[in-house]
Every structure is written in structure tokens, then in C-alpha cells.
Ligand SMILES: Nc1ncnc2c1ncn2[C@@H]1O[C@H](COP(=O)(O)OP(=O)(O)OP(=O)(O)O)[C@@H](O)[C@H]1O
């Protein structure tokens with residue numbers, strides 16, 4: 001059984017259809033990359049899986065259980081979390097307060113101490129800066145904090161919406177390395193990333209989304225060598 005199964009979802013903003021009959025499968029332990037141009041529907045897809053948006057038709061199944069109609073907080077409790085585009089930190093709070101707020105569900109709250117230690121091991125920078133106000137951190141540090149906070153929810157599936165947006169190339173490498181480490185800990189990853197080449201390199205499989213439909217899917221290797229992907233997304 002796949003960890004996440006999306007069956008033909010269609011999502012509208014008013015009368016505008018932005019996802020049409022999108023199907024997608026994520027197996028446990030995979031790193032899935034969703035590739036698409038600006039406006040293709042990538043954030044809409046992530047927000048629909050998170051329950052922030054509701055599909056007009058289709059189904060979302062997680063661990064064999066339909067979650068299509070659950071509220072966002074219930075979906076987090078089931079084990080799905082997203083690191084949103086733009087991070088959405090509590091900027092006037094400290095690093096540690098931001099992290100603790102990530103474990104607001106009953107399930108993750110029980111493991112709060114243990115997970116905080118795990119995150120401080122994974123991200124020693126955050127441990128050193130636990131009392132620092134989030135606003136005063138650099139863009140890269142804020143992204144690491146946003147990822148740490150998401151990990152505090154103790155997810156089985158973590159979704160990243162353009163985590164390297166606006167970051168310097170060196171910092172981008174750090175973020176991608178961190179995503180790799182998270183995957184190595186057994187957390188399944190769904191990644192949306194502008195940096196298509198790097199993203200596919202750390203992925204097992206990928207889907208190409210164009211104008212709200214999946215036009216192509218395959219192993220990362222297949223996509224990296226696909227002529228359409230090469231010209232449209234890799235600039236080759
Ligand atoms: N709240 C909204 N109301 C109306 N239309 C929206 C809304 N949010 C997004 N859209 C439209 O839906 C389409 C898909 O948007 P979405 O944000 O999912 O794209 P994306 O692939 O994440 O793009 P980007 O790479 O720029 O982040 C776009 O045409 C966008 O203008």
C-alpha cells in the first residue's frame with residue numbers, strides 16, 4: 001500500500017480549475033519531486049494535500065485511510081506536514097519557541113522533548129541560537145528553523161514548497177543536504193523546487209505538472225534524461 005495516494009483530484013479557485021484530474025502516488029521512504037513552471041499548480045497541490053484547500057472531486061488517501069475531507073490540523077495529526085512557501089515563522093518569538101509550537105498536536109506533543117533533541121542534533125546551529133529572536137536570523141537560518149519546526153510535528157510525510165527560494169547557492173546546498181538527511185531518517189519527502197536539477201538528483205521519482213495536469217512522471221533518472229524536461233526545466 002502506498003503511503004500517499006492521490007486519485008484524480010480537481011481543485012478550483014472559484015470557477016478557475018487549477019488542478020485537473022491529478023493522480024500521484026508516494027511510497028514510504030521515497031523522495032518525490034514535483035516539477036512545474038510558475039502557476040502550474042504546485043503550491044495548490046501541497047495545500048490540497050494539507051487540507052487547506054478542498055478538491056471538488058477526487059480522493060486523497062494516506063496510510064490506507066481517506067483524508068480528503070479532514071481539517072488541516074487533523075491531517076497534521078495523521079502525520080503530514082508542510083514547510084510552506086515563505087516559511088511563515090513566528091518572527092517575534094525565539095528559535096526554541098518556534099520549534100515548540102511545531103508540536104501542537106497531541107501525538108507529537110508527547111514526543112516534544114525527544115524530537116527537540118533530535119532536531120538540535122540534526123541542526124546544531126539552531127541549538128546554539130535557541131534564544132535568538134527568529135526575525136534576526138538570516139534567510140537561510142530561518143528556512144532551517146521552518147524545517148525544524150515542521151519536523152517537530154513528528155511527520156511521516158514532509159512536503160517542501162520551494163525551500164531554496166531566495167537563498168544563496170551555498171545555503172541552497174545546505175537546505176538540500178538537510179532534506180536528504182531527513183529522508184535518511186525514514187521520513188517520506190515531497191519536494192517542490194525551482195532548482196530542478198538538484199531536486200531531481202536527490203529524488204527517487206518525479207512528476208511534471210503543467211497547467212494543472214500531470215504531463216509526465218518517472219524515475220528521477222528518466223526525468224533528468226527526458227528531452228522535454230531538459231529543454232523546459234533544465235535549460236539544456
Ligand atoms: N487564492 C487564489 N485565488 C485565485 N487563484 C489562485 C489563488 N492561488 C493561486 N491561484 C492561481 O492558481 C494557479 C496555480 O497557482 P499555484 O500557486 O498553485 O502555482 P505554483 O505552481 O505554486 O506557482 P509558483 O511556482 O509561482 O509558486 C495560478 O494560476 C494562480 O494564479
Ligand SMILES: [Mg+2]
Pocket residue numbers: 042043044085161
Ligand atoms: Mg508555488
